[in-house]
Amino acid sequence: MNTTDRTPADLLRSALAGDAGRPLVTWYDDTTGGRVELSVATLANWVAKTANLLRDDLGAEPGDRLALLLPAHWQTAAWLLACASTRVIPVIGGDPGDADLVVAGPDRLEEARACRGERVALSLRPLGARFPEPPEGFLDYAVAVPGQGDVFVPDEDQQPGDAALVVDGIGWTAGQVVEDARVEAAEMGVGPGDRLLSRLEWNHRRGLFAGFWAPLAVGASVVLCRPGVPIGDEVLERRRETERVTRVVE
Template identity: 40%
Template sequence: MSGADDVPALLAGGGAAAETDRPLLTYCDDATGERTELSVAALAGWASRTAGLLHEGCGLGAGSRMAVLLPPHWQTAAVLLGAWSAGLSVSFRLAATAGLPAYGPGDDEPLDAVFVSRRRLDDWLENVPDARHRFVLGLTPGTTTMAEVPAGYRDYLAEVGRYSDSLPAYASIGQTDAASVDGTTFREWGSVALETAGMLDLRPGDRLLVDTAEHEHPFKWLLAPLAVGASVVLCANLDPTTVAARAAAEQASHVLG
């Protein structure tokens, strides 16, 4: 993964899966029993719809800035890859930094969009940044829309389904454009993703099992596997005593616990 242009390229069928029907991302939640598998084609569709929501629905693109207050989840992957495919700069708020008043250099400027889970909206209400477009995600099993949507927010699942699962041709995104609001470029993010994959010893065809409670930054659970053509199994509420059995059942070659 060398730059922004590789985001849509990976989702179009490169990198992680020449076989587009094999699982690229599997999400499991031991608390709810959810198990969701997404192939390259399925994740590409969700990312494309998200890009359409941002670009066509909100009028956002290169130079626009958004915050993501979401835990590791298959819908989080769709939001991030869709935002980058549309050329947006992204800022993260991880659980460990929930009390921080700012997101990084330049983050005191107004944001164009924010995506937040319902749980984190409830927990961090006063720390959720203001933005012109605000979306909330219930992150419940399946793709059911929310019965009640908080005032001032739109339900991501209700909105994103209106857009095409084929990625439109947007303005060219340069490798030196900002992928994050602190100015880190797409090229720099790609380099870090490859370095992270190297540290994890990931290779094409590998399958990485991740304990979401321990590894929240998308460099590890999303970008590093994509960068080298590996797939990922995200495990929420994972019982530490069952990690070995889960890894064997998922045919995971690597475990990030």
């Protein structure tokens, strides 16, 4: 955490400049028993590759609107930060027909076909695996992203006044995302070193800020449990102990 951070792109840079090896996002899929943990450095590598894909292969430009049709997931975190790196505006759950490009999970591909621009599909399978059969009319993210560069050099850094996010139909500038993330963290009592467990979806303001932006903004980390999947009290308590969770939001 750096109190001089003014944009989401700054937040990632500060996290890297700190302890790049610490866990940042841990993902549990209780339908498969899967667990994925990404350090700051690992997530930043996914962000760089995704940003290169966005700009160089998909031709996305600053100010373009990207309909983000993904659940709360570690790959969604990579897309959010890649958008910050390229100054593309992620519209959470946005109408693909009104977007310049769309990124969709396996259950929203038909909806995503309304986009007349580039379409990217994510299988959301364990370890970021590709689709068994490539979805027609889409670029398979798992096929396209591994070959991208590990370093992304922006044409121009994100600025606090840049449009940076749309969620719940409300737009945030880059500076407002950081400010609101810090407010959310303060309200939850989350600070540096905390481990926050979230079972909230990211398709609304509180779920997204509590489950991602707030921990990133204050030097905490997040344990994501796939939303909508029942977890017994015994499993949840064991997970809290194993992951050294200090805060829970549901």
